[in-house]
Amino acid sequence: MKTISYHRHRFHPDIIRQAIWLYFRFTMSYRDVEELLAERGIDVSYETVRRWALKFGAEYARRIKKHRPLPHTEWFLDEVFVKIGGKSMYLWRAVDGEGEILDVLVQKRRNKRAALKLLRKLLQNQGILPTKIVTDKLRSYSAALRDLNMEHLHDTTNRLNNRAESSHVPIRRRERKMQRFKSHKSAQIFLSAYGPIYNLFNTQRHLISRKTLRQLRSIAMVEWNFVTNAA
Template identity: 35%
Template structure:
């Protein structure tokens, strides 16, 4: 993993400006051109394509560094998928939260089928480092089949209870809204890979808001957002 100096080495703009633009774009309902105008008022001349490139370059790095401090989610998961339009076509964002509303994982896929659901469950199990005690799904049978098959790949998979409940899944459906509300002002995503990276950044900001990271060792309690980001990236 690159240190913070090498991460921003050779960039025309200071790292504080880059971090600020990336963070504001992912967190607030701003377009690239909104950010260009806001930065111009602060005496910084940018183009919208520059910010776009920063998103694609730095979101994976930021996510990697923040994940070093991630808290493990609870053992009762609510799993559901929502729709995201990319270049005029609907794609599917698989997401899960625990019973406290903490994000478990997410995965953008082109299709909504057994293979896509299996890919999501494998990713979630791997990233969490353990199997959940319960998985709550909606009535879509492909998701039930995928969960059973992936759990069958683990010795302790039979201990996980799979259930179907529309009422209990209201929690994940409400959580989708925070992601969809941010995606709306983006006026359409054009490429699947770029969309995946952008959504990963939005999910990261959503997890930060939920307090899903242990940052005590960095001694950044009650400090401002820029100080917090610099501390995490430098760690």
């Protein structure tokens, strides 16, 4: 894998990687990361942390996605209302049968065109075809799946889509911490990087033993070190 260039950055790459890990892994602001680094004797401004997150976050996420196994073939789709810059918008989200975030799109509408955009992006990027697509009863999904000749995969059974609806919770926490997303573009940039990093460290600890949790944490950190060229 081609190495990431940290050329012309005053701080050591390990500090940059740690700052980005803290910001995306936990519900923190840039100022929170600044304070944690300061406690360790590292004087970095929150604006520098912001620039690092924008520059390196997307690249780390792209590398993580490249090395993740193929997703589960059951896909769960949902959309949630958000206020961005004083305007009503929607976060369209897709997760698989194991709870991994497949993609998130910020869109202005909740219609067939918006549903088609999400579905086409999923089909293009995931590398597999789904065996089931679970949604709520929003008609936009049915219309979009008809256009794609995939209506036979559609399932709108009551409460079956709870997996997708629950997946909004971490983003809602981040949204509150960030005092709402400031623009369509900045929201999409953050969410595109956040999803793969969240997947890497999401161990679903409530379902596993302590021993398994330690093993999965170790595996996740090894993968993180690899994709950020720390190993």
